[in-house]
Every structure is written in C-alpha cells, then in structure tokens.
Amino acid sequence: MSISENSASSPPAPSGGPKAGKRPPRKRPPLLRRLRNWLKSRLTPLVESFVGGYVRLSIWWLRLWPLSISSGGMAFWARLVGPFFPVTKVARRNLKAAFPEKSDAEITHLVRGIWANMGRLTADFAQQDQLWDYDPEKPDAGRIEVKGAEIFKRLRDDGRPALFFTAHTGNWELCAIAGAEFNVPGGVLYRAPNNRKAADLIEEMRAETMPYLIRAGRDAGRVMARMLANGEHLGMLVDQYWTNGPEVMFFGRPCATNPTLARLARQFECPVHGMRVVRLPGARFRVEITEELELPRDEEGKIDVQGTMQAVTSVIESWVREYPEQWLWLHRRWRP
Known part of the structure; x- marks a missing residue:
C-alpha cells in the first residue's frame, strides 16, 4: 500500500481538535515556585x-x-x-x-x-602578591624555602610538556606561584567560586602572581591538550571526590578521583611530578617538588589511568599523614 492510500484511509480528525504535531499547552509552575524563582532572580545579584x-x-x-x-x-x-x-x-x-x-x-x-x-x-x-621572596643565592634567608629548585630549572629548559599534581594542603596556592616564579611555561586548572563577584576578584588577584589560569568547564580539556602539545606544563588539584571517577584507595578506604591527570599523561606520554606546600612556623613555607613518578602501564605499554591515579593518591596520603592538620578534611572525600 502506498503512502497516499494509507493517508486517505485514515479517519479524519475530529472537528475542533488539536492540530497534528502540536503540543498541549505547558502547565504553569505553582505560585510558590514562581515566587521563589522571582525572589532568587532579584536577590542573587544583591547577595x-x-x-x-x-x-x-x-x-x-x-x-x-x-x-x-x-x-x-x-x-x-x-x-x-x-x-x-x-x-x-x-x-x-x-x-x-x-x-x-x-x-x-x-x-x-x-x-x-x-x-x-x-x-x-x-x-x-x-597578601599573596607579597609572599614569594625566594632567593636562589640565599635560599634560607626568606619566607619561602624550595626543595627541588633544580627540578624546576630542568623542567623550564627541557622543552617537554609535564604535569603537576597537588593537594589541598598547607597553602596550595603557592604551587602555582612557584611555577610562575621559576618561569616554567604553562597553566593551572581551577574551579571558580559560584559567587561571580568573588570569582572575578579572586581571578584578578591570581592573575598577578600565577601562570595561565584555566577555568574548569567544557573547554578546559581542549585548552589543556593544546598547551601540552605545545610543550607547556599543567598543574591541578586531584584530592577531591569526583563523580564516576576511577576508584582508588585513600587511607584504606575506596573513593572516586578525577582521572584527568592520568588521561593526559597517557595521551601525551609526559612526566608527572608532585608538588606540595608545607606551612612552617613564623608565617613561612616550604615548596616541594618530587622527581618524576614511575607510572604503571597496561599490557599495551600505555600509562594505566586507574593505576596512575592510585600512585598519585598514595603520594598525597603520605603528605597528609605527615601533616594531617594542614589538609582540607572538611571535604567529603569518601562517599557511598
């Protein structure tokens, strides 16, 4: 049977009925919900x-x-x-x-x-624009100590991309400042606060002391891949819960973690280093960078994502055990 015959044999639509394909009118939300949305739209800018x-x-x-x-x-x-x-x-x-x-x-x-x-x-x-006073000629004279300064210099000059991971311990913002002060080309991934006014101010202050800032979002992956392809370096925090991320063990308990670092290392075959900042007495700090981590590989010889994130998480656990009061325990790292 042809299409025209099938159409002709169909019963006509009732008189006054809705036109074919037209959706029924959408119900309006309840009054309280409309009132709440109206108040939110008016109060949010004020807040x-x-x-x-x-x-x-x-x-x-x-x-x-x-x-x-x-x-x-x-x-x-x-x-x-x-x-x-x-x-x-x-x-x-x-x-x-x-x-x-x-x-x-x-x-x-x-x-x-x-x-x-x-x-x-x-x-x-x-006062983060005034914190850095490290002098390689007098490494013990200032507020900042650096453990691994020679690694920074090597990464700056070798022309290869590299990845850095850190955790919410000590004053983690100094990790990015250290990269900028040692002229290591690259950027840092960060999540902006929900408050736009505060986010703009924080970004403005960070821009004065840190390398290129990559705001987490849909375009972040493309930006990071382009930077690594150009031989630059990237730093990121990897110690918070990540929905549907690979499972790793942290303090003997399973938790989900962000696999971005390991995926980039696998894609670009670049070294991975750890960085942390230890808070010292007297408003002083020690910046530490590890040597390149030896990452686990799969049967094809490629960097294993889950295994790499476990290796990274184990390093972070050792940091936290050393200075437990300097880590951000206020975050729900473990979830059902």
Whole structure:
C-alpha cells in the first residue's frame, strides 16, 4: 500500500481538535515556585554584590598588617570559632575513619589545627602578591624555602610538556606561584567560586602572581591538550571526590578521583611530578617538588589511568599523614 492510500484511509480528525504535531499547552509552575524563582532572580545579584564587597573589604583590611600578625590573628579566630560550624562534623568523621587509633582529644586538637590553617590561608591570600621572596643565592634567608629548585630549572629548559599534581594542603596556592616564579611555561586548572563577584576578584588577584589560569568547564580539556602539545606544563588539584571517577584507595578506604591527570599523561606520554606546600612556623613555607613518578602501564605499554591515579593518591596520603592538620578534611572525600 502506498503512502497516499494509507493517508486517505485514515479517519479524519475530529472537528475542533488539536492540530497534528502540536503540543498541549505547558502547565504553569505553582505560585510558590514562581515566587521563589522571582525572589532568587532579584536577590542573587544583591547577595553576590554583598559577598564580593565583603571579600574585597576583608582583603583590604588584612593587607594593612604584617603577615605574621594577620596570619596569627586569623588562625586564632578560626581555631576558636571554626569547630562550631556544621561542616566540622565531616572533618571529625573523616579523621576518625583515617586515624582510628587517635583519641577524641587528639581528634579535637587536629580539628582546631585544620581550622587554624584555614584562617591562615585567608591571610595568605590577601597578601599573596607579597609572599614569594625566594632567593636562589640565599635560599634560607626568606619566607619561602624550595626543595627541588633544580627540578624546576630542568623542567623550564627541557622543552617537554609535564604535569603537576597537588593537594589541598598547607597553602596550595603557592604551587602555582612557584611555577610562575621559576618561569616554567604553562597553566593551572581551577574551579571558580559560584559567587561571580568573588570569582572575578579572586581571578584578578591570581592573575598577578600565577601562570595561565584555566577555568574548569567544557573547554578546559581542549585548552589543556593544546598547551601540552605545545610543550607547556599543567598543574591541578586531584584530592577531591569526583563523580564516576576511577576508584582508588585513600587511607584504606575506596573513593572516586578525577582521572584527568592520568588521561593526559597517557595521551601525551609526559612526566608527572608532585608538588606540595608545607606551612612552617613564623608565617613561612616550604615548596616541594618530587622527581618524576614511575607510572604503571597496561599490557599495551600505555600509562594505566586507574593505576596512575592510585600512585598519585598514595603520594598525597603520605603528605597528609605527615601533616594531617594542614589538609582540607572538611571535604567529603569518601562517599557511598
């Protein structure tokens, strides 16, 4: 039967009925939902402006003081007030699971130390354009120590791409600043805050001290691949939960992690180095870079993604065990 015959034999549409292919009218959302959306659209810009203004004012205030004073003051208040925030429960659960041998008093001491580090981070960020004072001629004279300066110089001059991983420990922002100060060409991947005003201010401050900033998003992968193809270097944080990421063991517990670093290493066959910043007494820091990691490979001789992320996570675990109060335990690293 032809198409025309089939069409002719179909019964006619009832008079006054809806036209073929026309969707029924969409129902309007309930009144309360419309009201909530309206309030959100009006209040969001005001809230963003308020938060952005508060951040800018706080930075201005903290820059008035020497770092040793502002850092100590912020640590005092964060240690005092921070444990009362609900997110502290996450830190306590994480610490008890990671260190079952520690007493409640020891866990409480670590929690206060974690909040103190967060307070010091705030003071550091306000003055991050003034933090770097490393002098290779007098490596022990300033606020910054560098362990592995010769590795930075070698990476700067070898003309090859390389990947760096770090974790939310100490003052992790100094990792990117170190790369820029040693003139290692490349960039860093970062996630911008949800508040646009605060995000613009933070990006503005980072741009003065850091290499090229790659905002996480749909285009980030293409940008990173192009930079590695051009022989540049990339740094990224890899110690947070990643939905549907490969499973690795961290403190004896399984967790999902971001595989981007390992996938790029596999694609470009480039070396992978670890970087961390250790917070030292007296508002001082030690920047450390590891030698190239020996990465596991599959049967075809290519870098194994899951195995590489396990090797990277094991390095991070060793860092955290050494200075547990300097890691961001407030994050839900382990999830069902």
